[in-house]
Amino acid sequence: MATLRVPQVVPSPVEDTQQLRKAFVGLGTNEKTIISILAHRNALQRHRIRETYHETYGEDLLVSLKKEISGDFERAVMLWTLDQAERDAVLANEAVQKWHPGNLVLVEIACARSAAELFATRKAYQARYKRSLEEDVAAHTKGDFRKLLVPLVSSYRYDGPEVNTKLAKLEAKMLHKAIAEKSYSHEEIIRILGTRSKAQLIATFNHYNDEFGNPINKDLKHEAKDEFLSSLRAVIRCLVCPQRYFEKVLRSAIEGLGTDESVLSRVITTRAEADLQEIKEAYAKRNSKALDAAIAKDTSGDYEAFLLELIGHNEN
Amino acid sequence: MATLRVPQVVPSPVEDTQQLRKAFVGLGTNEKTIISILAHRNALQRHRIRETYHETYGEDLLVSLKKEISGDFERAVMLWTLDQAERDAVLANEAVQKWHPGNLVLVEIACARSAAELFATRKAYQARYKRSLEEDVAAHTKGDFRKLLVPLVSSYRYDGPEVNTKLAKLEAKMLHKAIAEKSYSHEEIIRILGTRSKAQLIATFNHYNDEFGNPINKDLKHEAKDEFLSSLRAVIRCLVCPQRYFEKVLRSAIEGLGTDESVLSRVITTRAEADLQEIKEAYAKRNSKALDAAIAKDTSGDYEAFLLELIGHNEN
Structure with missing residues (x-):
């Protein structure tokens, strides 16, 4: 279940766009407006806002956002604002560019998504990078990891319930x-x-x-x-029980010496509209504390506020 | 360029369906009607005929055809009547089931089609066989052939013109x-x-x-x-110059001791709506005789008539 909360009455994309633009112009940025709008719109609504923004102001909303905000907050807002397939394509490309054997992002994208989602990501990857995902994975990995990762990212698994x-x-x-x-x-x-x-x-x-x-x-x-x-x-784990896998990834990101914000942002933005509710429940059970409390303790400012909205902090 | 010729005024799917049904009922079958309709309708028109036939008579057109015709003629008509993705899925499944190292059908389907066509075939394969194409290929091949074929059938190549x-x-x-x-x-x-x-x-x-x-x-x-x-x-050859590849495949099928009808039917039904014109030209150039003359010499009856219609025999 998703943790994303969309208001019962959603402003039109034109209204949202105008509010966002107002938050950008003049001295300083109104981060609260950015959070209150973007953290409470679903994928289709965000997509329409981005379209409307581009039509109205001749600039990609992501480019405008980049000028106004920075750091972990910027990255989380950027990832969240993208369509799912585009977001996974961006994450996969980052993983490929700086690939090392401990990087599990490609495994997540290949195994913790549906066959159709992975295929949409392969299409988005080509549109964005003018190469195929699998050719980049094959060219940037080697040995056993290449043997494993190339088939995983190329897979289009049957998703029926039949078992032999x-x-x-x-x-x-x-x-x-x-x-x-x-x-x-x-x-x-x-x-x-x-x-x-x-x-x-x-x-x-x-x-x-x-x-x-x-x-x-x-x-x-x-x-x-x-x-x-x-x-x-x-x-x-990603194939069989992705929620428990993500619980563990969040736990490691929070527990370590210093918090791994890039992991927090990745897991929360990719799961908030999918199964973050189950991940939160698994986290609470395993750690005897709530995920939002743990995140509130380890993060701050607009970044903290944005993540907490996405995980449905005020709703529980 | 396709060799398929569609009449300027095409009867409605309902009219075509009625004519086909008339060809089936009673003693004997009117093969000429089957050929004159099916060999002169494009993929979308054949699809609509099949839908209309099913709605009208409660039976798949392919099942009715199977009862009426047989042998090489039956197989060619069946392959042709299928949608491209379904046809390739059927051919791929046959190749997997009776796979041997000399079988090049999987290579053709993986490499002589566009990325989008191959993906459509993977979808059609799952719908029909409740398994993925790549899992069947992986399970039925081994050694070097498996190393080669699994990535080929799983590929979704970038198809832009950029070259590095x-x-x-x-x-x-x-x-x-x-x-x-x-x-x-x-x-x-x-x-x-x-x-x-x-x-x-x-x-x-x-x-x-x-x-x-x-x-x-x-x-x-x-x-x-x-x-x-x-x-x-x-x-x-399939990646770089599929037409010359298919010319050679046809040449071998015709030249050998006895004609290989299954190859003839496969190449003609899969290419008639794509690039059979170029294949014909390559054949004429390489063999100093026309493809239709060579086929007419080596085949007979309704099968011959059907193939010749598909390769545009009467139009040249």
Whole structure:
């Protein structure tokens, strides 16, 4: 469930646009207006505001915003204002440009979205960067990570509920054999994780657990830090239980020495209109404190205010 | 250019449907009516006929056709009557089910179509088979062929005209190095062929030729028959010059001991509404005889009549 709250009576795009413009002009910027409008409009409404703004003032709303605000607040507002596919394309491109083995953004975009959403992102990526997502991923990664990531971002998984039980048992065995041999980048692991439907994979992982006594992700844990294994576990969690995956990502971002604002902004802007409610509930359960309280403690100013509006702070 | 000829005044789908039904009922079938209608309607018109037929008679037109006609004629009419994406999905599924290293149908569908056409086929494949195309390809192929085919059928290439010349030179070198080392399934070969745009690849192959003195496909030839090398050459020809590729496929189908009707039907039904005119011209030039004369010589009956109508026999 989304945490985004849209007022019962929404001003027209023309009214919203005029209010935003008023917030920009003159000395200083009225950040409160920016927050009160943009943090309470859904994707379609934001899209119309951006169109209307462009038609009226001859400038992209994002360009105007960039001139007025800065830092973490700017980045969060920019990400949020984009369409979902465009936002994921921007995040994927950033991940590609500065790719390192610990970066899980490509895994998230490939596995924690629906097949149709991932395909929309591939289209948006081409429109924006004049290259395909998969060619950039292939060119900027190497070795086992490339073997894993290229099929993931190229996937268009079947999303029906049908499950082939015989196949699930067979592939659970194949996964177990490869993992037991510590052959973690085995082509059968890549093939199964990269092509099977989510329903089929859930059945396969259930058989794995029943047959071999451990959840697959436990067998993919190693005492030593291994970033390829971390990626495999992230793939599985994003495919099977994205809300718990995102809960953990938020927890790490908040818990660490200093808060990781780029992670906070990414998770909140990408999930506020999807399943942030479930992520909040998982967070409260796991950490015995509310996500909004934790964020309020670690952030400040307009950035704090914006994130709290997106996670539905005042509604609970 | 298409060879399909549609009459200037096209009967309504209701009229066409009634005529087809009349051709089916009673003793015997009027094959001439089937040919005169279906071989002269474009994809949208055939789609409407199929819809109207289903609404009127409660049966899929393809099912009715199957009861009335048989053999090569049946198969050609069935393939032709399907939408392009559905037809490619059926051909891809057949190729997957009876896959062997010499089968180039998956290469054709992945490389001789536009990115949007291939994606439409992936959607149609899921709707029809309740699995993704790439999971079936991955599950039914192995070794180097799997390494090559899975990324090809999963690709959604950028189709703009932009070319990065520096990159083309760099990747021509990478291709040459791998080929010189006879490392034909090298991951850089797979990556470049599997992800780059057609415009970029054409530039890369031109640099290859300029820099190393041979067209890349010449360097991919071997005295001994090697089906993986044949596949690589087919990938390159389908990406760069599909018409000359299809000319050769038709030539082999006609020249061999006995005609390969399944190849004839596939190439003619998939290209008649696309570029069969150019393929015909390439065939005439290369073989010093007209494609329709060659087909008329090697086929007979309703099958011959249907193919000749599709290739625009009476119009030249």
